[in-house]
Amino acid sequence: MQKILALLLIPLTFHVSLGQARKIAFTEYDLDNGLHVILHQDNTTPIVAVTVLYHVGSKNEDPNRTGFAHFFEHLLFEGTENIPRGQIDKYIRNAGGTLNAYTTQDRTFYHEVLPSNQLALGLWIESERMLHAKIDSVGVETQREVVKEEKRQRIDNQPYMSFQYELFSRAFKEHPYRWITIGSLEHLNEATLDEFIDFYKTFYVPQNATLSIAGDIDINEAKRLVDLYFKDIPRGPGEVPRPTVVEPPQKQEIRDIVYDNIQLPAVFQGYHIPADGTDEAYAVDMLNRLLSGGQSSRMYKALVDEQKKALAVQAFPYPLTDPGLYIVLALPNVGVDIDDLEKAMDAEIEKVKQELISESEFQKIRNQVESQFVQQNSSMAGIAERLAIYHAHFGDANLINTEIDRYLKVTREDIRRVAQKYLTRENRVVLHYLPKSAQRKPGTTQLEKE
């Protein structure tokens, strides 16, 4: 009898402990102008995170004007009709806060963390940005230089960092993921001021934005302040354009060599995978943890520890809202042939396609997913950001509480199935990164096989 009770208790305790994961309570609503507002109240610490997500990324760009979305992330720090150039930074610093922003293929995100009595300051700045940012030739000229420098420092001068461009430009023929967020400096140089203003009027409109606030607020007072600063911002005139292009399936393996300023060669593989938020994407994510999550993961153990073929190995699904890429990369140890290394990588992938993973490995990646899911909601900035992303990209802010179920629904069979379905040769781009010193004149062939 006692034993039966104990058996019954096991699944129960599991549920209890999951139930302990704090539910993030939030309020959400739309203003008349279409701005979506999400409020999360947590009065533990007197700070507040104010964030605005614009549903515009590089995938919304004109193919002849790439880099616009990222350029705007810079431009919107310049100033507004009421905030002089360079002062956004100062206002936030003098209030004891911090601020930043980023751009991806799918979104542009601005955030401030402020003492909670400065909520109005954050709202004022963000509403100024949305209502009447200063888009003039001085700002455009200044930021062109800054972006040029950013590209030089972050991409051109970083070994291997061209991989994004090199993989995506080959993997995508139709879809705007074929160019990268930083885009083309030529396009930015050619663009007229009117084009910048037009982009602003098209995408920086309330109906294309999510204002997400988390922290030490009073919901009613926050609503009042949001109204005060955002209600009168006019709705944009038209529909916000979204790309509808569907990338046709890749039919055969794409393979190429990239010469870079590097000492050690590298293998980059990019596999087409389903869009974020789909059932299969969760399975791919679990598959990725199995292959590359930590020092005891399969790829690390096999390639780095046991076979000593790789100096480093990494893999990650690129989180994109349209179908994207799963990237696997490795650097060979000195003296290891790059083809040998690639074979060893393929062997690990082959294994996961052939054999069902063990119960214990499966439990390990579930534990890791759960641990990460729980810990990610530890800061107000993180909560505000995730609420905004879940709403804007998946139409369900409550995924912040329920997404774990989508992970835990994935079975061992699912993991094998997505490996079989997506980690195939026809479905991938393979790049060999070689040192520039290895580059020969055209005509000589090497490493061109299969």
Added chain:
Amino acid sequence: MKAYIVVLALILFAPTVYSQVDRTKAPEPGPAREIEIGDYQTFTLKNGLQVFVVENHKLPRVQFSLQLRHDAVYEGEKAGYVSMAGELLGTGTTNRSKAQLDEEVDFIGASLNTSASGIFASSLTKHTPKLLELMTDVLYNPAFNPDELEKIKTQTRSAIVANKEDPQAIASDVRNALVYGKDHPYGDLVTEKTIDAITLEDCKAYYQTYFRPNNAYLAIVGDIDLKTAKSLVNKHFGKWEKGTVPAPTYPTPQPPEKAFVAMVDRASAVQSVITVAHPVELKPGSPDAIKAGVMNNILGGGGLSSRLNQNLREHKAFTYGAYSSLSSDKLIGSFNAQVSVRNEVTDSAVVELLGELRRIRDERVDEAELASAKAHISGSFGRSLENPATIANFAINTAKYNLPDDYYDNYVKNVAAVTPEEVQAVAQKLIHPDRAYIILVGKASEVAPGLKRFGELKYFDIYGNPHTPADKASLPADVTAEKVITTYIEALGGVKNIDAIKSATTQNEATIQGMQLNIQSFWSAPNKLAVEISANGQLFQKVTCDGEKVSLFVMGNAAPVDDAMREQTLFDSYLVGERWFKEAGVSLELTGIEQVDGKDAYVVAYTYPSGSTSTAYFDKETGLKVKTVKTMQSPMGEVMQTSTYSDYIEKAGVLFPQTVVQTAGPQTITIKMTSMEVNVPVADDKFVIN
């Protein structure tokens, strides 16, 4: 009726009119909410372990942070063993190999880290039993595997060798040696010699002496209640045996009577690293500590808006960044201001830096500057409280430094209360430009003359030992570059013996990034050379000189060879290049005397036919070449490549270095010659270049 409508309209529209926001001005902040530091509870076990529990049930996770509380340990001739002991703890137990430990930690999605000052472990609440099992296995049963110690030593050695060429690291070492003195734990300097002296026993002894409950705090933070915490702590830490923990005292470091310039000469430097530093008696939590923090934030601790950056970066464009720090410490604190500038503006930068230190002493800060600094400090204090571990740290600090119980509760209030007068007073008390060490790491021949006005100019080596430089002016009149070279050739064994060697082969071993490399060299008179580097039995790199041309192959592919590399490789392809320097068209200039590894060495600059240059160092006593510095082109721009030569052995009457250590950027490679044969036949096809 009409009037009624007007009234109605007024009422209806009134709220809208009033809610019209004035967009032209930044909104005023609301009343600041008082920052409340969360509660903690504390209890002490019989064995002396004091435990702090911060309950926070927001997330189902918990962390255990074991923190040792002793003052720093003076390590002296074995500097480095303390941190190695801490690192060793995490590399396996008598029950679990390192791989097993990693696997078990990963399995529950946890993290577990060790250091000389304690052990940190965290996981989801439900894995707490397993987490504590792993943590205490590490605490009670460390394996102290000698192989793991060797691994750590090797990594540390590489870091040290790289640091020898890193002006920032040199500046920091010399600063510590001067500010704290070499008889103080904060002045301890890890060198290759001290690493060699470290034994497994030293590490064990540190562990056995200091990892004691009566010398530790345990902070438990997260989803746990006091009762559970107590029972877990009793179970896992109750039987931990206390011990006698030594409490040595150290002399209190004093600032110099008068400011002086401590020059560390780097003949090849194009930038100067300027540091102004002195010890400061400032205890954590003392009445001055908060005022000092505000003052330093204005001076140089507040990022871009601080005075040092505004002056040296924004106005003068001397540098990418200038910073200052002011540390409070139980033993001894320090003030430290630092900036890196190009050679030409070195003395101007020192003028501006010292000028800012005087200004904050002599003038009252203005209200706006003060308000901005306070907002900056209070803002980051407020944000730090989001992490519940901050509360545990506050509790530990309160216990450790005997702070008033409400120290952190009143922190923001006390920051807000600081006045311009107090800022000035604390600056006058703590900042002493007239009694500071002005430490300069840079090219003495260019920058030293301009520095004498800041105080006496004294020279130091990279370990912070004073030495008397024999700069060019004080070189003995009879010493010339040619004479240095002649002495070198004599020291090697003389022209006759050198010329008698017609061919040679060597076998060498090296390790790079954990990979074993085999290096073979083949040489034939006068200057044909082939060097083959292989790893895992595969040829990785090959350099060939056929006496006229030079080629380089990397992984089977030809790599470009520029003029500098070609002419320098041609020169290096002689058995002893210096024997033939005239024939090779290399001109030499004696530029001074510098220290290499604590010994005086003549510095000779080489200029090759196309104008490229390198520098060689010859030991003053032995006459032997001990170091060369070359500049190489790399993807990251120009990189200095340094080679040091040691362990000379004799072969056929000529000395050859057995050990060559090469440093380029952060990378270090030690090449050991395992065998050498001379006057054996070497096939000429080894040197063929297609």
